[in-house]
Each structure stands twice: as structure tokens, then as C-alpha cells.
Amino acid sequence: MRHETWRDMTAVASSEPVAGDAAIISASIDEPEHFAALYGRYANQLYRYAYRRVGPEHAEDVVADTFVAAFRRRDSYDTARTDARPWLFGIATKEIARWHRAEAARYRAFARSGAAPADDGMADAVADAVSARAAGPALTEALASLAPGDRDVLLLAAWGELTYEQIAGTLEIKIGTVRSRLHRARRILRARLRSQGWAEQGRTERGRTEES
The missing domain is CATH 1.10.10.10 (Winged helix-like DNA-binding domain superfamily/Winged helix DNA-binding domain)
Structure with a gap:
């Protein structure tokens, strides 16, 4: 399931229209496919961060788990925070703690x-x-x-x-x-x-x- 979610996000991320992070997350509450835009926007940054910390053996799992966890928590995101990057890095850091x-x-x-x-x-x-x-x-x-x-x-x-x-x-x-x-x-x-x-x-x- 985790890797299916990863591939699904990869497939549709490039087709999403440009929008602010908070708007994307809000839209994804009713239309989950919008959330893929965050993957296209931040996956590479998160992967580089995870790669440097835990290496190539675990970096992809960290990023996949980060986006799965973020997707599940998207309805609790504070939309006053227009930049979702710190939120995603926070989740990634907690995932890295497992490694x-x-x-x-x-x-x-x-x-x-x-x-x-x-x-x-x-x-x-x-x-x-x-x-x-x-x-x-x-x-x-x-x-x-x-x-x-x-x-x-x-x-x-x-x-x-x-x-x-x-x-x-x-x-x-x-x-x-x-x-x-x-x-x-x-x-x-x-x-x-x-x-x-x-x-x-x-x-x-x-x-x-x-x-x-």
C-alpha cells in the first residue's frame, strides 16, 4: 500500500495546477488527488534530507511514509501556515527517528x-x-x-x-x-x-x- 501510494503520487503530481500549499491541502480534503501536488513540490527536498541522514537503503521509505502520514493528517493541517515544508520536514524527522x-x-x-x-x-x-x-x-x-x-x-x-x-x-x-x-x-x-x-x-x- 505504501509504495502504491508513492507511485500514484508520482504519476499525477506533474499534472496538478500551481496553487499555495494550504490551498492544496484544503482542496485535498474533498478531492484527495490534489494532495499529489505536494509530492511533486517537496519530494526531492525530503529525499535529499533523508538520504543524507539514513542513506539510500531507507530514504525512499522515509519519504513514502512521510507523505502517507501527511495525507492521513491533512484534515488537521493549520491552513494559516501557507508553507507546508516545515510540516513535512517535521513528519520526516519523526520517521527518521525510527531509523x-x-x-x-x-x-x-x-x-x-x-x-x-x-x-x-x-x-x-x-x-x-x-x-x-x-x-x-x-x-x-x-x-x-x-x-x-x-x-x-x-x-x-x-x-x-x-x-x-x-x-x-x-x-x-x-x-x-x-x-x-x-x-x-x-x-x-x-x-x-x-x-x-x-x-x-x-x-x-x-x-x-x-x-x-
Whole structure:
């Protein structure tokens, strides 16, 4: 059933007219096929987020389960929220929690291999312009060490590209809590990277860039 729903959404998403997220969800209450437009709009973003966190083995399941859960809850959506992306990312984050062991194992594997599930933008956001390629093992090991709540806030900001206000709504926490968790997560990552010499390298590379 889950994968049938996934395929059905894929088939009709491209044919849906352009409309606001809240309008789409409202229309889908009586005409469920309208909900497919949200899939066409946000599935790729959610897949990239899930892929980075739990890998290709589970990412499609996370996205499929996210849209199934969202569809079932659509009648309770607050239509005053014109952007459904934070709502969908919130559901996806809860789905990812079911795969927390897979996520931790993924980060450990990256740390051992020297690869990194992060790009330069991620490094900029969480490690003060450290090169993600160079700091990959240290960065992924540090991500695995974070408390789940801190990691959720950090990755929703870095990979989901959500604002503090959106993260607060997504996780149903206060903005002050978002700020404190993000600050703590960044502090832990910087400390881990600094202990392995990467923070200093990042500053050196940045200085060379500024000089040139």
C-alpha cells in the first residue's frame, strides 16, 4: 500500500495546477488527488534530507511514509501556515527517528571510510567554514555523538534549510530551545573538529582565500 501510494503520487503530481500549499491541502480534503501536488513540490527536498541522514537503503521509505502520514493528517493541517515544508520536514524527522540506529551506523561508516555526507555549505553552517572534504571523518563522528534533539535541529537548519521559526514549528518547541540546541550542537562539532586540527585548517584555508 505504501509504495502504491508513492507511485500514484508520482504519476499525477506533474499534472496538478500551481496553487499555495494550504490551498492544496484544503482542496485535498474533498478531492484527495490534489494532495499529489505536494509530492511533486517537496519530494526531492525530503529525499535529499533523508538520504543524507539514513542513506539510500531507507530514504525512499522515509519519504513514502512521510507523505502517507501527511495525507492521513491533512484534515488537521493549520491552513494559516501557507508553507507546508516545515510540516513535512517535521513528519520526516519523526520517521527518521525510527531509523536512528541506521543513521548512527551511517555516520560511523562515513567516519571510518573518510567520506562525508556533507557539502561545503554544511561545513560552513556548522563548523565555521571548515572544509567538509577534509573534515569528513571528524564531522560525521561528531554528528553521531550528538543528542537526537540537537542533531534534528542542526540538520533541519543545515540540510533542510529551515529558519529558526520554521524549526520551532516543525519540532513543536520554542524558538529559544531551537537556538540553545543549535548553539550546543555547533559548539560540540567545533570542539570535536578543533581537537583533530580541522578548525585550524579551516581558518587557514579561509585566510588564504581572503588574501587572494
